Amino acid sequence: MRDSAKILSIGKNGSVTVLPVIKDACISCNRTSCAKAGSPFTVMNPRSLNVKPGMTVRIAAKKSSQAVQALTALLLPVACAVGGWFAANALAAAMNISSGEWLQAIGVLLGIFVPSGIIFLISRRVKNAHGEITEIVADE
Known part of the structure; x- marks a missing residue:
């Protein structure tokens, strides 16, 4: 993730509340919703950039958070599906x-969908890791 956002407020301990600016247009865009604003969220300022409210900055997701998300969302259901195959026997x-093959197929399907459902439910309840400010785009 690499997006632009407008700084709303600067908190203590390096946290910054930003409002993402959505600039991408859809293929069938009639220019009614271009550059609309998203919902405010908190990011960190690990580089201690001199930011002020009103500035436009570029934000990015932490690489470690992306790696953990990819491993959890992709490898865990596949590993559980393989485990379901052998557990069925x-x-x-x-x-x-x-x-029979029907029992192994049920084991594979349960191994895919049960962990995926659990990951989905947990991801809705757990607060996401903060992104970080990578650069200042415009000083307003």
């Missing part, structure tokens, strides 16, 4: 039923 042996 073990479950069938423990229950003395024949292990």
Whole structure:
């Protein structure tokens, strides 16, 4: 993520409240919503740039947060799907039923959708990591 935002206020401990400015236009844009503002959120100023309210800055997501998100959202469901494949065979042996492909398919589907649903629910409740200001675009 790399977007422009307007600074609303500067808090203590390096936190800055910004309002993202959405400049991208859709393919079928009729110019009614270009450069509209999004919802305010908090970012950090790790480089201690001299920022003031009203300035336009460029913000970016932390690389470590992006890596954790990618690993969690992609690798965990795939690993659970593989585990579901093997767990289906073990479950069938423990229950003395024949292990068919239908049981393995159910194990794979549960292994994909259950962790994905859990990740979705957790991501709605956990507060996201703060982005950071990378540069000053305009001084207003």
